[in-house]
Amino acid sequence: xxxxxxxxxxxxxxxxxxxxxxxxxxxxxxxxxxxxxxxxxxxxxxxxxxxxxxxxxxxxxxxxxxxxxxxxxxxxxxxxxxxxxxxxxxxxxxxxxxxxxxxxxxxxxxxxxxxxxxxxxxxxxxxxxxxxxxxxxxxxxxxxxxxxxxxxxxxxxxxxxxxxxxxxxxxxxxxxxxxxxxxxxxxxxxxxxxxxxxxxxxxxxxxxxxxxxxxxxxxxxxxxxxxxxxxxxxxxxxxxx
Amino acid sequence: xxxxxxxxxxxxxxxxxxxxxxxxxxxxxxxxxxxxxxxxxxxxxxxxxxxxxxxxxxxxxxxxxxxxxxxxxxxxxxxxxxxxxxxxxxxxxxxxxxxxxxxxxxxxxxxxxxxxxxxxxxxxxxxxxxxxxxxxxxxxxxxxxxxxxxxxxxxxxxxxxxxxxxxxxxxxxxxxxxxxxxxxxxxxxxxxxxxxxxxxxxxxxxxxxxxxxxxxxxxxxxxxxxxxxxxxxxxxxxxxx
DNA sequence: CACGCTTGTTACAAAAATGAAACAAAGTTT
DNA sequence: AAACTTTGTTTCATTTTTGTAACAAGCGTG
Numbered sequence: 001x002x003x004x005x006x007x008x009x010x011x012x013x014x015x016x017x018x019x020x021x022x023x024x025x026x027x028x029x030x031x032x033x034x035x036x037x038x039x040x041x042x043x044x045x046x047x048x049x050x051x052x053x054x055x056x057x058x059x060x061x062x063x064x065x066x067x068x069x070x071x072x073x074x075x076x077x078x079x080x081x082x083x084x085x086x087x088x089x090x091x092x093x094x095x096x097x098x099x100x101x102x103x104x105x106x107x108x109x110x111x112x113x114x115x116x117x118x119x120x121x122x123x124x125x126x127x128x129x130x131x132x133x134x135x136x137x138x139x140x141x142x143x144x145x146x147x148x149x150x151x152x153x154x155x156x157x158x159x160x161x162x163x164x165x166x167x168x169x170x171x172x173x174x175x176x177x178x179x180x181x182x183x184x185x186x187x188x189x190x191x192x193x194x195x196x197x198x199x200x201x202x203x204x205x206x207x208x209x210x211x212x213x214x215x216x217x218x219x220x221x222x223x224x225x226x227x228x229x230x231x232x233x234x235x236x237x238x239x240x241x
Numbered sequence: 242x243x244x245x246x247x248x249x250x251x252x253x254x255x256x257x258x259x260x261x262x263x264x265x266x267x268x269x270x271x272x273x274x275x276x277x278x279x280x281x282x283x284x285x286x287x288x289x290x291x292x293x294x295x296x297x298x299x300x301x302x303x304x305x306x307x308x309x310x311x312x313x314x315x316x317x318x319x320x321x322x323x324x325x326x327x328x329x330x331x332x333x334x335x336x337x338x339x340x341x342x343x344x345x346x347x348x349x350x351x352x353x354x355x356x357x358x359x360x361x362x363x364x365x366x367x368x369x370x371x372x373x374x375x376x377x378x379x380x381x382x383x384x385x386x387x388x389x390x391x392x393x394x395x396x397x398x399x400x401x402x403x404x405x406x407x408x409x410x411x412x413x414x415x416x417x418x419x420x421x422x423x424x425x426x427x428x429x430x431x432x433x434x435x436x437x438x439x440x441x442x443x444x445x446x447x448x449x450x451x452x453x454x455x456x457x458x459x460x461x462x463x464x465x466x467x468x469x470x471x472x473x474x475x476x477x478x479x480x481x482x
Numbered sequence: 483c484a485c486g487c488t489t490g491t492t493a494c495a496a497a498a499a500t501g502a503a504a505c506a507a508a509g510t511t512t
Numbered sequence: 513a514a515a516c517t518t519t520g521t522t523t524c525a526t527t528t529t530t531g532t533a534a535c536a537a538g539c540g541t542g
Contacts, residue, residue, distance in 0.1 A: 003436070029436060045432065075360070092352035097360055098339070111333035119316070119338055119360040166518060182392035204520065206500065211519090220501065229394050230499065230528070231408035407529055444489085445531065451490060452530090461490065462538090471488065471539065 003029040004117060005046060009039040009064070010053040010079065019051070022106045023113070027200065036064055043067075047074040049113050052096070054080050054087070062091070069095035075116035077109075140177050141241040143225070146216070148177060155216070168193065169212045172205070176226060176236035183229040209234055244270040245358060246287060250280040250305070251294040251320065260292070263347040264354070277305055284308075288315040290354050293337070295321050295328070303332070310336035316357035318350075381418050382482040384466070387457070389418060396457070409434065410453045413446070417467065417477035424470040450475055 006028045008019050013034070020030045031047075033039035035057050043050070050068055054061035068076055077098045078091045088099045097116050100109060140148040146163075147156050153170045155163040165173065171193040175184065186205045190198045209226060218225045225238040247269045249260050254275070261271045272288075274280035276298050284291070291309055295302035309317055318339045319332045329340045338357050341350060381389040387404075388397050394411045396404040406414065412434040417425065427446045431439045450467060459466045466479040 089348050089352040092356045097356055107330050111330040115333045115338055183394050232394050235393060
């Protein structure tokens with residue numbers, strides 16, 4: 001459920017294979033269609049981006065744009081074999097979000113998909129996004145025992161003793177506490193607490209969670225504070241005071 | 242009063258004049274800047290779109306992207322003198338929303354501005370908007386007894402006891418609940434809940450349904466929650482609260 | 483009713499996911 | 513530069529989840 005879904009509509013099966021492999025490696029879920037009819041069928045499922053080749057065997061590529069537009073909020077990127085301004089404009093005016101000309105590099109397609117998705121779903125750190133009051137609190141108390149001091153980047157017990165968290169551990173706990181009782185994926189935790197690119201096989205967040213649990217005395221087998229949501233990530237289940 | 246505001250940043254005064262005249266006739270309010278410093282000054286006002294030429298006299302065009310990105314939610318369209326894929330990708334990844342190469346037709350620029358604005362502010366009459374609340378609801382209650390908590394990836398009884406669903410079981414139930422009283426094929430359920438290829442002889446969904454039924458106490462012979470549609474798949478028939 | 487197909491059940495196997503520990507590497511401080 | 517701290521990597525162990533296979537039960541049709 002967490003992967004973005006891309007519908008790629010093209011009768012060129014070789015290109016479909018290339019696109020599928022590349023974007024799957026990029027973390028997307030790919031659905032393919034070779035003509036308009038099956039494309040419309042597949043548009044019934046939840047889609048995030050539609051890659052639409054204009055030249056389809058049943059000649060209806062262009063007419064698909066308004067159909068998709070009225071059917072789904074997915075971003076529509078037109079894939080065309082020619083760099084024709086009129087065609088670009090017509091597509092954009094009919095509702096497409098972007099236009100890319102074959103032959104293109106997969107990196108460019110990937111970047112354009114990301115840009116379209118970014119506008120579709122405003123970044124969580126968008127200045128337009130209202131922050132909950134909790135997000136600006138200097139301290140977060142939980143379980144009647146702990147206080148996370150966000151100015152000091154540290155966690156204290158009720159007797160004022162420091163848990164001696166590293167900055168990384170602090171940030172991880174902070175991220176969990178800001179979304180209590182909500183499972184956060186490893187990728188999300190990574191993005192919230194660090195810079196750089198996330199690798200789906202990375203175990204670093206797991207290790208960090210283990211180290212954090214050890215410092216706050218949470219038992220893995222019957223956790224009261226940080227629960228593992230298997231196949232998803234981690235969730236704070238303690239009681240915010 | 243309702244005119245969108247476009248900031249055009251370019252040291253080419255002739256082009257600025259052409260852009261200004263064309264876009265003003267198109268109904269926009271144009272603000273111009275010839276270098277980075279004055280561009281940043283003018284970014285303090287409300288902007289809807291920023292047209293950013295990369296080659297500015299003080300050589301800081303590219304670095305303006307993240308600055309604008311963190312400062313405003315305006316759409317950023319990069320205007321470049323060369324069609325270089327690496328440059329395109331770098332700009333898109335740094336936060337630009339689109340990229341257009343000189344020389345361009347004003348019609349194309351206008352259409353790209355409109356496309357960016359369209360994504361920035363989804364139309365109020367967009368048919369995609371309905372059903373969103375349902376699809377994004379954090380909890381789904383049904384049969385006056387159960388609550389599916391989509392943040393926690395878990396199902397709870399009214400006494401708050403967990404059904405202890407696996408993530409796979411949770412996703413399957415979620416998919417059924419999001420389309421109540423609609424028979425979903427095994428293939429559809431597979432596609433909605435998992436990655437990978439579906440094999441028509443696969444029995445995995447059947448097994449998972451059986452396990453789910455067991456956990457929620459649904460009797461196969463007279464089901465109240467999940468009904469088998471023979472030859473089709475499965476359907477949620479319980480009452481959504 | 484008989485038959486073939488579809489779905490349900492169950493026990494064990496296989497795969498997947500996560501925890502733990504030890505050492506390495508990278509970063510920071512003195 | 514050395515010492516210390518933090519984080520990463522790797523390997524193995526453990527737990528959980530899912531799959532497989534075989535048989536049973538149910539359903540639909542001739």
